[in-house]
Amino acid sequence: MEEMLKTLLLERSVREFYRRYHAQLDQQMLTQWPDFFTEDASYLVTNRANFEEDMLVYNVFCEGKKMLIDRALGLQKAVWFRDRLQRRFAGSIEITHQSEHALDVVSSFMVTESRQGEPSSLLLTSESQDSLSIAPDGTLQFSKRLCIIDAEVLPDSIIYPI
Amino acid sequence: MSEFYGWPDAGARRLPQHIYADKDNFQRELDAIFFADSWNYVALSCEVPEPGDYILSSVGNVGVIVSRDRKGTIRVFVNRCTHRGARLCEKRKGNNKLFTCPYHEWRFNLEGRLVGVPLSQGVKGKGGMSPQFDPQNHGLKQLNVCERHGVVFASFSNDMVPLETYLGPKILRYFDRVCDGRPLKVIGKHKHVVAGNWKLQIENVKDTVHAAILHSFFTLFGIWRSDQETEIVVEDKGMHSVLASTATFSKQQTHSEEADSEFSLLDPSLIAHEAEFSHATGAVMTIWPNLIFLQQLNCLVMRHVEPVSHDKCVKTWTFFAYEDEDPALTARRVKQANLLGASGLVTIDDNEILASCQVGLQQQSQFECAIEYGEGSSDCDHMVSESAIRGFYNYYRQVMEL
Ligand code: FES
Numbered sequence: 047m048e049e050m051l052k053t054l055l056l057e058r059s060v061r062e063f064y065r066r067y068h069a070q071l072d073q074q075m076l077t078q079w080p081d082f083f084t085e086d087a088s089y090l091v092t093n094r095a096n097f098e099e100d101m102l103v104y105n106v107f108c109e110g111k112k113m114l115i116d117r118a119l120g121l122q123k124a125v126w127f128r129d130r131l132q133r134r135f136a137g138s139i140e141i142t143h144q145s146e147h148a149l150d151v152v153s154s155f156m157v158t159e160s161r162q163g164e165p166s167s168l169l170l171t172s173e174s175q176d177s178l179s180i181a182p183d184g185t186l187q188f189s190k191r192l193c194i195i196d197a198e199v200l201p202d203s204i205i206y207p208i
Numbered sequence: 209m210s211e212f213y214g215w216p217d218a219g220a221r222r223l224p225q226h227i228y229a230d231k232d233n234f235q236r237e238l239d240a241i242f243f244a245d246s247w248n249y250v251a252l253s254c255e256v257p258e259p260g261d262y263i264l265s266s267v268g269n270v271g272v273i274v275s276r277d278r279k280g281t282i283r284v285f286v287n288r289c290t291h292r293g294a295r296l297c298e299k300r301k302g303n304n305k306l307f308t309c310p311y312h313e314w315r316f317n318l319e320g321r322l323v324g325v326p327l328s329q330g331v332k333g334k335g336g337m338s339p340q341f342d343p344q345n346h347g348l349k350q351l352n353v354c355e356r357h358g359v360v361f362a363s364f365s366n367d368m369v370p371l372e373t374y375l376g377p378k379i380l381r382y383f384d385r386v387c388d389g390r391p392l393k394v395i396g397k398h399k400h401v402v403a404g405n406w407k408l409q410i411e412n413v414k415d416t417v418h419a420a421i422l423h424s425f426f427t428l429f430g431i432w433r434s435d436q437e438t439e440i441v442v443e444d445k446g447m448h449s450v451l452a453s454t455a456t457f458s459k460q461q462t463h464s465e466e467a468d469s470e471f472s473l474l475d476p477s478l479i480a481h482e483a484e485f486s487h488a489t490g491a492v493m494t495i496w497p498n499l500i501f502l503q504q505l506n507c508l509v510m511r512h513v514e515p516v517s518h519d520k521c522v523k524t525w526t527f528f529a530y531e532d533e534d535p536a537l538t539a540r541r542v543k544q545a546n547l548l549g550a551s552g553l554v555t556i557d558d559n560e561i562l563a564s565c566q567v568g569l570q571q572q573s574q575f576e577c578a579i580e581y582g583e584g585s586s587d588c589d590h591m592v593s594e595s596a597i598r599g600f601y602n603y604y605r606q607v608m609e610l
């Protein structure tokens with residue numbers, strides 16, 4: 047009974063972690079984005095074709111929180127792009143492995159985008175293969191986030207983090 | 209819109225909007241440029257190392273199969289069954305002994321010959337292929353192919369000059385600067401749609417002026433600034449060009465009044481460059497009609513711009529490296545790839561601005577672009593000239609008879 051309760055609570059906190067992650071990105075809170083990651087975390091975005099062929103090049107390849115902060119600042123200060131609204135929809139979120147201080151989570155999600163008031167269109171659907179670290183107080187952070195986008199040909203630039 | 213097909217009197221200093229906005233013009237480009245006398249980049253030969261290996265690519269908006277036959281020769285076929293026109297090959301890459309069409313299972317060998325037709329003798333003596341049918345006449349449509357130092361080009365024309373002549377000595381020098389015959393390997397691909405005419409994308413990389421203005425990332429970190437040592441090289445007819453420049457890696461002092469736009473990289477390894485080539489830290493080459501051969505810091509990329517329609521193109525970025533290079537160098541290429549592609553810190557700007565240009569250019573009001581930075585359409589030793597764009601349109605007008 048107690049085990050079951052623990053599992054439920056853990057699942058709940060993982061779902062809550064993803065919900066907050068998606069919600070903050072939907073609100074384009076780039077400055078806060080790196081805080082979802084540990085100091086030595088990696089953030090990687092690729093597509094299924096490259097992933098299956100073990101390609102070295104990613105769409106986004108950040109090793110360490112510093113690179114995430116650089117990317118977040120770069121997007122805010124050095125990259126020109128048109129305004130857009132995005133919305134992230136989480137599909138399944140499954141804990142595939144767990145230990146005392148870490149979790150592996152596989153999730154699926156999609157992102158829609160509406161540019162300058164145009165109707166939303168589908169930007170991407172993706173799987174993520176993540177590792178989360180659990181701090182002593184229960185706080186979760188990504189130690190790795192690997193997004194594997196389904197489409198080989200992306201319909202547009204992927205500007206904000208996913 | 210189709211009555212207004214003239215060209216402004218100012219020649220290549222004015223670009224009429226219909227070359228971006230008109231559907232008929234797009235169709236004419238396919239015939240006059242892509243299906244005519246041009247060498248079209250299709251693949252790197254290391255993508256099809258063994259007999260039977262194939263990869264899908266395109267010439268113009270036509271899907272092609274690039275494959276290696278039993279003798280090791282690279283062949284390029286139109287990806288279309290000669291029976292009813294079905295797409296012959298669906299997987300983006302693989303290895304085959306035969307290409308078998310899913311519809312009626314016609315089979316083509318690696319030389320493109322039709323070698324198998326099911327039910328050709330009919331059933332129980334009835335039906336089957338007509339006696340006039342000669343499989344010899346129904347092989348795959350095959351393109352003219354050439355290869356230089358591991359880079360494969362194809363042409364619908366069988367009347368092509370050798371690639372070396374096509375490029376000319378000035379461009380060939382830059383081609384060989386990166387592809388010097390060392391074996392190559394592909395380290396990743398990006399593919400994405402750009403909501404703009406294909407020429408906007410080609411012009412964009414011939415446009416030295418924007419690079420130091422639009423791409424704040426470049427200027428902030430001294431990778432591409434208007435005051436750095438630069439060479440614009442334009443092939444004599446204007447077909448191809450190279451913009452070569454040497455980064456200072458020093459911050460521009462006067463770029464912006466707002467101190468707010470300044471920031472420093474916490475992890476400078478993102479742009480940590482290891483010098484590989486004799487001069488210039490970046491050389492952006494465009495090869496007529498639609499290849500952007502890019503060397504920027506340690507990123508080596510074949511950027512293939514597929515014209516999809518008058519208002520849309522697909523960019524395929526093939527990132528490559530040398531087969532037996534130091535893994536530390538490959539790691540630099542991988543990190544710097546963050547600057548490029550659909551999420552690239554200096555490419556998002558371009559993808560976005562090209563889409564924005566397309567919107568403006570489709571507003572029908574007899575608009576002409578003004579290409580007035582600098583004079584003429586030949587080589588230049590500074591960055592503030594659009595001479596490579598004028599060169600491109602001199603040649604464009606000639607082949608399009610505009
Ligand atoms: S269409 Fe290919 S075999 Fe009929």
Ligand SMILES: [Fe+2]
Pocket residue numbers: 412413418419423554558
């Ligand atoms: Fe650019």
